[in-house]
Amino acid sequence: MERSGRDYALWTIAIALVVILALIPVLWLISISLKPPEALTDQKFIPSDISFDNYKSLFEGGIDDSPFIKPLINSIGIALITTAISIVLASFCAYAIARLEFPGKRVILAGALAIAMFPPISTVGPLFDMWRTLGLYDTWLGLIIPYLTFSLPLAIYVLVAFFREIPWELEQAAQVDGATPFQAFTKVIVPLAAPGVFTAAILVFIFCWNDFLFAISLTSSDASRTVPAALAFFTGESSFTAPTGSIAAAAVVVTVPIIVFVLVFQRRIVAGLTAGAVKG
Amino acid sequence: MTAGAPANSAPTEAAPKASSRTRSERKLAWMLCAPAVVAMLLVTAYPIAYAVVLSLQDVDLRFPDEGGFTGLSNYSAVLTSDLWWTDIFNTVFIMVISVAIELVLGMAIAMVMHRAIFGRGVVRTSVLIPYGIITVVAAFAWQFAFSPETGFVNNLPLISDEMDWFGGRFSSFAVIIMAEVWKTTPFMALLLLAGLVTIDSQLYEAARVDGATAWQRFTRITLPLMKPAILVALLFRTLDAFRVFDTIFIMTRGALDTESVSILGYNQLISRLNLGLGSAVSVLIFLCVFLIAFIFVRGFGAKVEEGRPGG
Numbered sequence: 228m229e230r231s232g233r234d235y236a237l238w239t240i241a242i243a244l245v246v247i248l249a250l251i252p253v254l255w256l257i258s259i260s261l262k263p264p265e266a267l268t269d270q271k272f273i274p275s276d277i278s279f280d281n282y283k284s285l286f287e288g289g290i291d292d293s294p295f296i297k298p299l300i301n302s303i304g305i306a307l308i309t310t311a312i313s314i315v316l317a318s319f320c321a322y323a324i325a326r327l328e329f330p331g332k333r334v335i336l337a338g339a340l341a342i343a344m345f346p347p348i349s350t351v352g353p354l355f356d357m358w359r360t361l362g363l364y365d366t367w368l369g370l371i372i373p374y375l376t377f378s379l380p381l382a383i384y385v386l387v388a389f390f391r392e393i394p395w396e397l398e399q400a401a402q403v404d405g406a407t408p409f410q411a412f413t414k415v416i417v418p419l420a421a422p423g424v425f426t427a428a429i430l431v432f433i434f435c436w437n438d439f440l441f442a443i444s445l446t447s448s449d450a451s452r453t454v455p456a457a458l459a460f461f462t463g464e465s466s467f468t469a470p471t472g473s474i475a476a477a478a479v480v481v482t483v484p485i486i487v488f489v490l491v492f493q494r495r496i497v498a499g500l501t502a503g504a505v506k507g
Numbered sequence: 508m509t510a511g512a513p514a515n516s517a518p519t520e521a522a523p524k525a526s527s528r529t530r531s532e533r534k535l536a537w538m539l540c541a542p543a544v545v546a547m548l549l550v551t552a553y554p555i556a557y558a559v560v561l562s563l564q565d566v567d568l569r570f571p572d573e574g575g576f577t578g579l580s581n582y583s584a585v586l587t588s589d590l591w592w593t594d595i596f597n598t599v600f601i602m603v604i605s606v607a608i609e610l611v612l613g614m615a616i617a618m619v620m621h622r623a624i625f626g627r628g629v630v631r632t633s634v635l636i637p638y639g640i641i642t643v644v645a646a647f648a649w650q651f652a653f654s655p656e657t658g659f660v661n662n663l664p665l666i667s668d669e670m671d672w673f674g675g676r677f678s679s680f681a682v683i684i685m686a687e688v689w690k691t692t693p694f695m696a697l698l699l700l701a702g703l704v705t706i707d708s709q710l711y712e713a714a715r716v717d718g719a720t721a722w723q724r725f726t727r728i729t730l731p732l733m734k735p736a737i738l739v740a741l742l743f744r745t746l747d748a749f750r751v752f753d754t755i756f757i758m759t760r761g762a763l764d765t766e767s768v769s770i771l772g773y774n775q776l777i778s779r780l781n782l783g784l785g786s787a788v789s790v791l792i793f794l795c796v797f798l799i800a801f802i803f804v805r806g807f808g809a810k811v812e813e814g815r816p817g818g
Contacts, residue, residue, distance in 0.1 A: 234624065241619050242626040249633035252648035252689065253640070255659070259651055272659045320543035328529070329536035335544060342551050344743075346750045346796050348772040349789040350550075352782050353557035356566075375550045379543055437641050439753040440769070444777045455643040459757060471657055478644040489639035490632055497631065500638075500694065501701035 253482065260475035267471060281476035295477050297449040298457035301367065302481070305453060306435035309371050313378040314386075314428050318420075321386030326395060336387070343380035350376065351444045358445055365447045373441045378431045385430060385499045389423025426499035429492055436485065454481050555793065561786035568780035581787035590771065591788070595795075598767040601680060602748040605687045609744060610737070612688065613695030620696065621703045634693040642690055646757035649686040673758065679765045686754050691747070695740050702736025703729070738809035745803070746796055768792050 255272065262269070263278040285295040324332045354373055355364070363369035393416065401411040442456035449457075458477055461470040489496060565577045585591050620630050637645065652658045653672040661668050672678045706729065714724050730737075752769040755761060761770040772792060775785030803809040 238619075238623055238625065241615075242623065242630055245616060245619065245630050246633040248689070249636045249693075252645055252652070253636060255652055256644070256648045259657065268656050270657070270659050270662045316543040316546055319539040323536040323539035327532050327536040327539075329533040332536070332540075335540055338544075339547065341800075342547055344746045344796065344800060345551070345555075346769065346789075346792050348750070348752070348769045348776075349558055349793040350554035351773070352561060352776040352786045352789055353554040355776060356561070356782055357554075357557070372550055375546055379547050379550075383543060433639060439641075439643050439756070440773070443756075444773065455641050455753075458643055458647065471651060474647055475651065478641075478647055482640055482644055485639045485641075486636055489635050493632055493635050496635060496638075497697060500697050 253486070256475050256478050256482065259471060260479045262472065264472060281472040282480070284473055285476055285480065294457065294461060294473070295454075295480075298452050298454045299481070301449075301451050302436060302453040302455075305367050305370050305374070305451070306432050308367070309374040309378050309435045310428050310431045312371070313375060313382045313431050314424060317379055317382035317386050317427065318424060321383050321390050324383075324387050325390035325393075336383075339380035339383045343377060343384070347373070347376065347440050351440065354441075355444060364445060365451050367451050369445050370438075370441055370451060370453070373445065374435050374438060377434055377438075381434060382427045382431050385427040386423060389426065389499075390420065392423075393419050422495065423499075426492075426495040429488075429496060430499050433485070433489075436481075555790075558786045558789050558793075561782050562790050564783050566782040566786075567784075568782060577783070581783050582791070584784060585787050585791060590766075591768075591791075593764055594766045594768045594771045597680075597765060598749060598751065598769075601684055601687065601751055601767065602745060604680075605684045605691075606741065606744050606748050608684070608688050609692045609695045610741065612692050613699050613740070616692065616696035617699040617703050620700050634696055636693075637690050638693045640690070642753040643757055645690050646686055646754040649682060649689070650758050653682045674763075676764050679759050679763060683751075683754050683758055683765070686758070687748065687751065690754075691744060695744055698740040698743070699733065699736060702733045702740075705736075706732050735809075738803065738807055742800065742803040742809045745799055749792075749796060749799060768795070 258272060258274050259267070260281050261277045261279070262274045263276055263280065266274060266276055269275070286293050290296050290300075320335070323329070324335065350373060354369075358364040358366075358369045363372070395416070397415050397419070398411045401415045402408060406414065437455070438453070439455040439459070442453045443459060446452040446456060452460075454477065458474055461474050461477070562581050563576060563578060565575055565581075616630070616634060620627055620634070623630065650673075653660045655661055655669070655671050660666060660672075661670050670678070672682050710728050710732075711724055714728060719727065750769055751767045752773070755765060755767050755770055756773075759765045761767070761774070766774075768788065769792065772785055772788040775781050775788055777785075779785070
């Protein structure tokens with residue numbers, strides 16, 4: 228089939244449109260974050276003057292007085308710990324589901340899917356009540372536990388899809404060649420499973436990083452408030468200045484590294500996102 | 508992980524009499540699954556059951572001395588209030604419009620990614636940007652963009668400089684829906700793309716030879732063959748959209764009748780500390796989600812086991 232110049236023009240427009248639409252909010256946040264306060268209301272997409280004051284104010288006062296450093300540490304720590312726990316528990320479970328035959332595995336998969344689908348608001352009330360009694364309110368653990376509701380099913384689903392693709396015969400082949408069962412597992416299976424595990428870990432981390440409802444409901448201070456919740460409660464330098472600039476700067480700081488990360492690992496993420504979506 | 512796990516090629520049909528090998532395989536499988544299954548039950552089934560218990564009681568943390576079993580009075584209070592039905596309308600309105608737009612846009616983007624002569628990588632890369640952004644951050648970005656004070660949107664041609672987007676109910680919905688669509692269309696597009704690539708390209712060649720137009724090829728081949736993928740994508744996105752919370756909380760906090768049911772639940776539980784009433788709202792939301800899933804699976808025949816969570 229011949230490709231005409233018109234085809235190229237149409238595709239170029241379509242592709243350019245997608246790229247521009249995807250980038251606009253990010254560029255816009257960067258733009259606001261760089262505008263000095265007096266230019267904030269100039270309604271221009273591209274700032275005419277550039278100032279880094281918004282970024283400086285985020286980190287001013289060090290760990291104790293900065294409105295941003297502690298939430299950032301909380302976000303990273305809570306997301307990393309949740310990811311580690313979910314990946315370990317889900318790996319065991321997904322290994323059994325992908326490789327072993329046992330009654331109840333369909334029930335586990337269906338149950339995981341159902342849990343992933345249900346609304347987080349349904350557990351917020353009971354958790355709020357229990358956490359206040361148990362002393363878990365406003366703690367890291369108090370967020371890590373509810374995050375397991377979405378991170379475990381997600382990790383199990385992605386890992387099962389990946390583990391089903393692993394040629395498990397290789398493990399036996401290695402043993403025939405004289406490897407011990409332990410060697411066969413660590414030298415053959417682990418390297419084959421690692422990309423899937425890594426993909427699942429990225430997706431789970433992004434989910435934890437994104438949570439807002441649990442974060443605003445179950446925390447009350449910088450002790451455990453994560454970045455999305457902290458952003459919602461940001462205040463300006465004084466009560467008369469709107470915190471728009473600081474919010475934009477904080478948003479850029481938490482967004483750009485994730486975007487870079489997502490782009491570097493895009494193939495894996497696409498594979499993980501669509502894993503198991505279509506059989507065949 | 509246990510080294511040297513037993514069966515290599517697992518038997519697909521259970522033997523009538525379980526041999527000692529299949530029995531030990533089952534035992535191992537259950538042991539491996541137990542921690543994850545117990546954890547999932549503890550963090551979900553228990554709180555849900557507790558929510559049901561709370562919803563049958565008069566629990567208001569501002570008045571800790573009162574209380575006790577009240578039967579279904581919390582439910583009747585919720586179901587007879589105008590606020591609940593307004594919020595149901597808002598949630599369903601936002602859900603239906605945003606999922607419909609996402610389906611059309613997602614399909615278009617999936618086709619671009621599938622068929623583009625060049626630039627597939629660029630499209631896939633940019634499509635992942637919204638996915639990686641925190642919903643709250645995206646909501647702020649769009650709020651600042653549409654705000655009459657700081658935003659650039661009112662400077663665009665065809666849009667009045669005076670337009671106060673967050674000053675009215677349906678103009679707020681427009682911005683909320685656009686932020687939701689921007690954030691979640693990539694997921695829809697990727698799920699649809701996964702379905703699109705499974706279609707045999709020879710079918711299109713054959714149809715072309717028979718003289719089918721591009722539109723006929725789309726409606727007679729692509730759509731019917733993609734029905735399972737479309738249904739699964741719609742189910743996941745619909746359930747996800749029904750939970751809409753972050754974007755509304757950031758943009759309007761539910762002012763001017765823009766509340767969703769999740770915001771209502773949050774307000775009752777966390778802002779007003781009325782655990783009884785709030786739990787009734789939570790349980791009702793849970794039932795709504797269940798109903799939507801039921802309609803998709805039974806009504807439209809969505810094959811859920813082929814799907815996956817996340818989005």
